Amino acid sequence: MINPYVPYLGRLADIQPLGTGIKLFKVQLEDQTVVREFTYRPGQFAFVSAFGVGEAPFGITSVSGIDDTVDFAINKVGT
Amino acid sequence: MNLITHAQLRDWLATMMADRTVIAPTRVIDGLVLYQPVNSPDAIAFDFTRTAISPKEFFLPATEAILTLERIGQMAAGGDGTGLKWNVKLSEPELEREQVLFGCRPCDVHALLALDALLLQDPVDAYYARRRERTTLIGLACEQMGPTCFCTSLGFTPDDQRGMDVMLYPVEGGYVLEALTEKGRMMADGLTMEPYAGERPQKAWPPAEFSVPPRLVWPQLFNDPYWGRLADRCLSCKLCAYVCPTCRCFDVRDYTVAQGPGYQKIERLRCWDSCMAEGYRRIAGGHNPRPTKAQRLRNRFYCKFDYYPADFGPLACVGCGRCIDYCPVNVDITEVLQAVAAKGEALATNATRLSP
Numbered sequence: 001m002i003n004p005y006v007p008y009l010g011r012l013a014d015i016q017p018l019g020t021g022i023k024l025f026k027v028q029l030e031d032q033t034v035v036r037e038f039t040y041r042p043g044q045f046a047f048v049s050a051f052g053v054g055e056a057p058f059g060i061t062s063v064s065g066i067d068d069t070v071d072f073a074i075n076k077v078g079t
Numbered sequence: 080m081n082l083i084t085h086a087q088l089r090d091w092l093a094t095m096m097a098d099r100t101v102i103a104p105t106r107v108i109d110g111l112v113l114y115q116p117v118n119s120p121d122a123i124a125f126d127f128t129r130t131a132i133s134p135k136e137f138f139l140p141a142t143e144a145i146l147t148l149e150r151i152g153q154m155a156a157g158g159d160g161t162g163l164k165w166n167v168k169l170s171e172p173e174l175e176r177e178q179v180l181f182g183c184r185p186c187d188v189h190a191l192l193a194l195d196a197l198l199l200q201d202p203v204d205a206y207y208a209r210r211r212e213r214t215t216l217i218g219l220a221c222e223q224m225g226p227t228c229f230c231t232s233l234g235f236t237p238d239d240q241r242g243m244d245v246m247l248y249p250v251e252g253g254y255v256l257e258a259l260t261e262k263g264r265m266m267a268d269g270l271t272m273e274p275y276a277g278e279r280p281q282k283a284w285p286p287a288e289f290s291v292p293p294r295l296v297w298p299q300l301f302n303d304p305y306w307g308r309l310a311d312r313c314l315s316c317k318l319c320a321y322v323c324p325t326c327r328c329f330d331v332r333d334y335t336v337a338q339g340p341g342y343q344k345i346e347r348l349r350c351w352d353s354c355m356a357e358g359y360r361r362i363a364g365g366h367n368p369r370p371t372k373a374q375r376l377r378n379r380f381y382c383k384f385d386y387y388p389a390d391f392g393p394l395a396c397v398g399c400g401r402c403i404d405y406c407p408v409n410v411d412i413t414e415v416l417q418a419v420a421a422k423g424e425a426l427a428t429n430a431t432r433l434s435p
Contacts, residue, residue, distance in 0.1 A: 001205055
């Protein structure tokens with residue numbers, strides 16, 4: 001049984017500023033099987049963890065199967 | 080079916096306790112019966128209608144560590160001397176011992192069946208699923224309904240056996256025992272018991288005083304001022320969610336439990352949350368779709384009788400009546416259901432009158 005609460009590990013490949021308080025975080029997933037098999041559709045979101053703080057849902061910005069990284073454009077709001 | 084005497088039951092429980100955690104109703108103080116792990120059959124209470132809080136904590140604990148994360152920093156090759164490359168190791172909690180939930184009531188097991196509709200559907204909640212799989216449910220049929228019980232309004236009776244692995248019906252001198260599943264048969268295997276050739280001892284219960292209004296009625300009453308009047312006295316104390324066997328919302332947060340140079344150990348905890356909390360639906364940026372008590376209290380009833388059955392099938396209420404017993408301001412779910420039914424009927428009558 002796959003445990004949906006176990007996150008896929010990845011590394012930040014790049015951070016690009018997009019505007020005031022907005023950044024694009026490009027994540028390179030570590031597990032090659034996941035990189036091949038993890039697909040998603042426009043509008044879906046992922047729970048992204050900041051280890052030690054927690055996890056929160058963020059919409060996925062990149063396009064599945066086209067981009068190498070999984071990207072999140074994040075606005076600095078909330079806690 | 081078999082007949083098990085009180086003495087035989089005692090022996091059976093003692094055998095179970097040797098290699099499993101047996102959770103059973105215990106009288107904590109006079110008037111307070113709770114499900115707790117027990118070490119001796121003598122600790123078990125048999126004279127109660129239902130426990131103060133539901134046994135859902137043994138399947139969905141109030142607080143549980145769902146992951147342990149260890150962040151280990153290593154000097155990166157070619158780094159500037161202070162640069163560390165962090166690696167993360169994730170580990171899931173150890174599986175617990177096999178459990179037996181002894182003396183569970185039909186309402187609480189119907190609640191597990193309702194939770195199964197959500198938590199065992201894909202993607203399966205691994206922690207709930209493991210506990211559910213490792214627990215044998217030995218049910219105890221009720222002999223009478225409590226003053227706030229209303230399971231009969233929800234389509235089942237206080238001696239319903241659905242969902243149980245083994246069912247016990249109290250009779251003179253002991254219980255009629257019926258093993259209902261493979262798990263139940265294995266648990267009862269080897270027990271010395273007399274066969275029982277009579278009818279299954281199920282009683283004729285009085286007819287339900289009211290029934291749950293159909294799902295179609297609820298959307299029509301969404302903007303009714305009734306919800307505002309009802310919520311005036313609500314304290315948002317969340318006791319209703321705490322004692323409820325079907326409430327299941329939770330929050331997830333990380334806590335650092337150990338830390339040193341190049342090392343951090345984090346526990347990811349989940350704990351019970353409630354839609355009664357003021358900030359339950361608040362999102363980043365500050366917007367809150369349910370800023371008033373009226374909206375939040377309304378959500379409680381809509382979730383149970385409209386949204387949950389629409390999404391998953393069963394109602395998210397089993398008529399146990401605990402919320403009625405413990406609400407400090409006497410918000411009574413049976414009054415709400417009857418008010419909604421009456422308003423629904425009034426709307427239907429008016430519609431008929433107005434149609435050509």
